[in-house]
Amino acid sequence: MTKEMYDVVIVGGGPAGLYSSFSCGMRQLNVKLIEASATLGGRLPLYQEQFIWDLGGAQGQLASDIAANLIAGAKQFPTEIVLDQKVEKIRKEETGFSLTTQDNLTTYAKTVILASSLGIIQPRKLKIAGSDSYSNLHYLVVDVIKFRAYADQTVLLYGNPDSISDYAILLQNVAKEVILVTKKSELPNSEQFLDNVSTFTKTELTSFKADQQVITSVTLSDGQELRVSHVFVHLGMKREASAISFDNFEVATVDQHGHAFIQNQPDTTTDVPGLFVVGDLGGYSGKNYMLAACLAEGAEAAAQVAIHLDETAQRQLIVSTHNDIFKEQNDARRLTYFN
Helix, strand or coil, X not given: CCCCEEEEEEECCCHHHHHHHHHHHHCCCCEEEECCCCCCCCCHHHHCCCEEXXXXXXXXXXXXXXXXXXXXHHCCCCCXXXXXCCXXXXXXXXXXXEEXXXXXXXXXXXXXXXXXXXXXXXXXXXXXXXXXXXXXEEECCCXXXXXXXXXXXXXXXXXXXXXHHHHHHHHCCCCCEEEEECCCCCCCCHHHCCCCEEEECCCCEXXXXXXXXXXXXXXXXXXXXXXCCEEEEECCEEEEECCCEECCCCCCEXXXXXXXXXXXXXXXXXXXXXXXXXXHHEECCCXXXXXXXXXXXXXXXXXXXXXXXXXXXXXXXXXXXXXHHHHHHHHHHHHHCCC
């Protein structure tokens, strides 16, 4: 049986990995992206209800919108995306690398872009039986929320009062009704709530009623039953170790801020040919850890991958406004952009 050999495997589905995937897609490379958690977006969902001001051209946009755009960009090209698979081992092979996950799934690639962070973010979950099976239950630290998608619906927010208050102030402008439930005694910024917001303090969620894995109502600790369309939960997060072992080769590291980072160059190359690092996992003197910088690293890594595969490849592509790969989409969008 012939093993499928990808041009590049990207490990990590955060901003750096997603933009690396988009940039490799622009170069028409055969790409596979492997993400350890069940969702894409990396750390952006941790603060998706906040506004980002330090990303050129996107100043004042919600982090959730930026995350959604990065995900859509990665999916714009025929990239194979695999979720819930943590790469645990990378091995050098005669024609590239093999990557093995916790379920012993092995992928082969000519090159690898490491775009994972120092830990896998997982939500602290409800202790209600069967809660993992509901399609309209969302954990806010990992699930990217498209706020406009909840127009005219009844949404319930449960958990950390500071976070759910910020979400409520946004959702109240689109949702039919917003319900806040917290075990704490106060909800900050409640003076900004509109008339369609109701609050329950010193209260817990105790159970759900559902129809075919869709929650239809929740029961509170005071016995009240509330009809809902969606339930959003913010109980904090935990970070799981994400160390990758290099099976038959070594990678140089550098100690920074009390952690061991993979030592790479500003052009994302490492001391291992074909292995590139973008985002939080890499370290070099003068590295910029801002979001804009990690996106630039994604584009540079794609260029370095292309050159590694074909030394005649161009490092700089034609800009997207004049790149034929987008011509059909550009023509279609021009006709409907203001509709």
